Amino acid sequence: MKYIDEYRDPQLAKGLLDEIRRTVTRHWTIMEICGGQTHSIIRNGIDQLLPDAIELVHGPGCPVCVTPLESIERALVIAARKEVIFTSFGDMLRVPGSSKDLFMVRSEGGDVRIVFSPLDALQIARDNPSKEVVFFAVGFETTAPANAMAVYQAAREKIENFSVLVSQVMVPPAMRAILSSSSNRVQGFLAAGHVCAVMGYEEYEPVAREFHVPIVPTGFEPVDLLAGILKTVELLETERAEVVNRYGRVVSREGNLAAQEIITKVFEVTDRQWRGIGRIPASGLGLRKIYVQYDAEKKFNVAHICTEESPLCMSGSVLQGILKPDACAAFARECTPEHPLGATMVSSEGACAAYYNYHRTL
Amino acid sequence: MMMPPLCPTPIMQHETIQMAHGAGGRLSQALMQRVFMPHLHNVFLDVLDDQAKIDLPPGQTAFTTDTYVVSPVFFPGGNIGELAVNGTVNDLAVGGAKPMYLSVGFVLEEGFSLAELQKIVMSMAEAARSAGVMIVTGDTKVVGKGQCDRIFINTSGIGVLREGINLSCRNLQSGDSIILSGTVGDHGMAIMTSREGLSFQSRITSDCAALNGMIAAILDAVPAIHAMRDPTRGGVAATLNELAVSSSVGIEINETTIPVKPDVRGACELLGIDSLHVANEGKLVLAVAAADAGLVLDVMRSFDLGRDAVIIGSVVDEHPGMVVMRTALGTRRIIDLPLGEQLPRIC
Numbered sequence: 085m086k087y088i089d090e091y092r093d094p095q096l097a098k099g100l101l102d103e104i105r106r107t108v109t110r111h112w113t114i115m116e117i118c119g120g121q122t123h124s125i126i127r128n129g130i131d132q133l134l135p136d137a138i139e140l141v142h143g144p145g146c147p148v149c150v151t152p153l154e155s156i157e158r159a160l161v162i163a164a165r166k167e168v169i170f171t172s173f174g175d176m177l178r179v180p181g182s183s184k185d186l187f188m189v190r191s192e193g194g195d196v197r198i199v200f201s202p203l204d205a206l207q208i209a210r211d212n213p214s215k216e217v218v219f220f221a222v223g224f225e226t227t228a229p230a231n232a233m234a235v236y237q238a239a240r241e242k243i244e245n246f247s248v249l250v251s252q253v254m255v256p257p258a259m260r261a262i263l264s265s266s267s268n269r270v271q272g273f274l275a276a277g278h279v280c281a282v283m284g285y286e287e288y289e290p291v292a293r294e295f296h297v298p299i300v301p302t303g304f305e306p307v308d309l310l311a312g313i314l315k316t317v318e319l320l321e322t323e324r325a326e327v328v329n330r331y332g333r334v335v336s337r338e339g340n341l342a343a344q345e346i347i348t349k350v351f352e353v354t355d356r357q358w359r360g361i362g363r364i365p366a367s368g369l370g371l372r373k374i375y376v377q378y379d380a381e382k383k384f385n386v387a388h389i390c391t392e393e394s395p396l397c398m399s400g401s402v403l404q405g406i407l408k409p410d411a412c413a414a415f416a417r418e419c420t421p422e423h424p425l426g427a428t429m430v431s432s433e434g435a436c437a438a439y440y441n442y443h444r445t446l
Numbered sequence: 447m448m449m450p451p452l453c454p455t456p457i458m459q460h461e462t463i464q465m466a467h468g469a470g471g472r473l474s475q476a477l478m479q480r481v482f483m484p485h486l487h488n489v490f491l492d493v494l495d496d497q498a499k500i501d502l503p504p505g506q507t508a509f510t511t512d513t514y515v516v517s518p519v520f521f522p523g524g525n526i527g528e529l530a531v532n533g534t535v536n537d538l539a540v541g542g543a544k545p546m547y548l549s550v551g552f553v554l555e556e557g558f559s560l561a562e563l564q565k566i567v568m569s570m571a572e573a574a575r576s577a578g579v580m581i582v583t584g585d586t587k588v589v590g591k592g593q594c595d596r597i598f599i600n601t602s603g604i605g606v607l608r609e610g611i612n613l614s615c616r617n618l619q620s621g622d623s624i625i626l627s628g629t630v631g632d633h634g635m636a637i638m639t640s641r642e643g644l645s646f647q648s649r650i651t652s653d654c655a656a657l658n659g660m661i662a663a664i665l666d667a668v669p670a671i672h673a674m675r676d677p678t679r680g681g682v683a684a685t686l687n688e689l690a691v692s693s694s695v696g697i698e699i700n701e702t703t704i705p706v707k708p709d710v711r712g713a714c715e716l717l718g719i720d721s722l723h724v725a726n727e728g729k730l731v732l733a734v735a736a737a738d739a740g741l742v743l744d745v746m747r748s749f750d751l752g753r754d755a756v757i758i759g760s761v762v763d764e765h766p767g768m769v770v771m772r773t774a775l776g777t778r779r780i781i782d783l784p785l786g787e788q789l790p791r792i793c
Contacts, residue, residue, distance in 0.1 A: 085708055085711055085712060085715075088715065092774055092775075094774050094775055094776065097775055126779075127773075127779060128773055128774075128775055128777060128779075129773055129775060129777020129778060129779055130775070130777070132777045132778075133775065133776075133777060306775055421785045422785065432718055441780065441782055442779040442780055443779070443780070444780055
């Protein structure tokens with residue numbers, strides 16, 4: 085299959101691995117930002133192939149994992165309302181709130197539907213004028229353009245029975261938070277390729293300079309990941325804190341300008357709570373005032389709902405690269421995909437789920 | 447001038463299922479006479495007794511049941527009716543039985559289209575003919591609008607076990623070859639990509655088919671097959687895990703040998719779903735001593751349903767109860783049971 089097979093080619097991968105082995109002279113800790121990258125690394129066993137000197141730690145880039153508990157609680161309350169059709173990406177349905185998840189709300193009679201795009205949710209609103217259709221707008225810069233477009237179109241068509249529950253976050257503030265932490269071990273980053281496809285990589289250049297870390301926009305297939313790791317190691321070994329793009333077939337320095345424009349039109353930068361990590365200033369997006377009627381939090385008066393995270397779950401440390409999933413005392417014991425303590429064990433992009441699914445006892 | 451009061455006659459010609467179609471009265475009879483009997487009739491069913499009286503050849507009897515609730519009812523490559531026949535035929539056949547007689551129970555939602563019901567019944571008749579089984583008894587119930595999703599079908603099946611075979615999921619032995627009859631994930635992805643609400647188009651068609659003909663030929667050639675399964679819900683991953691757990695052995699498979707159609711692979715990549723977790727409805731997984739594997743492959747490949755048959759791995763002493771995949775890169779990873787519903791990823 086074109087654009088897939090050539091990036092999974094075992095010979096190409098072997099060549100890159102040999103080059104990494106020749107290049108590395110000392111121990112380096114590299115964080116892959118995105119949960120999709122984590123899964124590809126663990127699924128393909130790339131961590132098994134790398135020399136011991138290179139340690140990969142797993143970043144916060146899993147939208148399901150970092151969506152705060154209070155957003156989940158608010159979603160559960162809204163989804164249970166009789167007049168509501170609650171729409172969401174599939175991943176979010178299994179994320180536990182403090183006592184239940186969206187699947188349980190559905191089994192209790194809530195109309196909860198999986199959609200692939202917020203524009204599909206908007207279509208459901210057009211088709212069901214007597215219902216209130218709510219879309220759970222979570223994710224990083226990757227989901228922001230389509231989520232913004234749904235709100236923009238709803239406003240243009242004056243669709244009044246549509247709203248979004250926003251928990252939209254951004255990568256660079258999370259990187260700054262990780263790098264500023266006293267327990268930080270990360271020396272270089274594989275930036276999330278599809279986030280960079282939207283935002284470009286210019287915004288990473290100040291981070292690289294300020295914290296003196298190399299940042300390499302990287303794709304998701306084995307050959308992409310190994311090429312990204314090789315470039316990061318080269319930059320680390322030669323002490324160059326630069327941003328170098330290794331996902332050239334998708335990512336440009338300026339990114340997708342049309343996508344950025346719609347994000348800016350609909351959203352503004354705001355403080356956000358990150359599940360397991362806490363509040364990060366100016367780390368998220370919220371609806372601009374002119375779109376306030378599309379804000380489900382206000383429409384359904386749920387903004388006051390706040391909850392505390394279970395103290396047992398260490399997902400905050402996992403998401404910051406401080407703790408490896410299988411080093412957690414609860415891993416594969418109290419915490420499994422069937423009974424997850426935290427979102428990192430739930431999402432198909434969560435680091436704990438990746439370790440559980442592919443790595444458990446091998 | 448006043449019109450004399452009209453004496454209305456009951457409407458007997460309907461285009462959709464009415465509650466009265468299940469009430470045992472005239473409309474029930476009309477449904478039998480006009481929709482079911484013309485297509486399904488045979489010497490057993492024509493008697494219209496409450497039970498079929500059948501003679502079974504000597505030997506052990508195999509008996510199975512399954513209920514079909516697929517949505518959409520019509521999907522690329524088939525419909526709920528042929529699925530209900532083929533699924534039960536396959537459940538008998540993978541146990542080494544010759545499928546013979548089926549029962550069928552319909553639960554119909556008030557308002558379901560009679561034309562669609564007719565199409566479903568016709569394809570059940572065709573599927574039964576082609577699998578060489580007879581539908582010998584049946585039942586129909588109608589439930590109110592919204593109390594079921596259009597149509598549910600239960601089929602039970604009776605078959606006669608072949609002599610001289612011993613198929614069981616507990617029979618896997620170290621060194622056995624694991625053979626898969628063809629591409630994985632066709633049925634599940636055909637359903638998923640044709641569901642309402644997915645703005646997603648594909649040419650993926652279900653692999654829905656009866657396997658009893660091919661299985662009979664395999665067992666004629668190699669009666670010493672150790673185990674057979676049709677990897678339906680949960681996909682090949684779930685089937686292999688069941689075999690590994692039941693036999694307390696490890697199974698190791700090779701990623702590069704698993705056949706996947708390009709469209710199915712593309713849809714799985716896009717949705718973030720592992721094709722090994724996706725349902726099949728016309729595929730066979732079997733375990734056989736390595737020495738016999740070549741002969742089994744030859745037999746399978748002589749059938750259309752088995753032309754892509756391939757050895758995907760083997761039974762090992764290590765990691766009992768666990769399925770491990772050797773990846774294209776030469777690394778190893780666990781193939782686990784899927785967890786509940788297959789959820790497309792966010793990004």
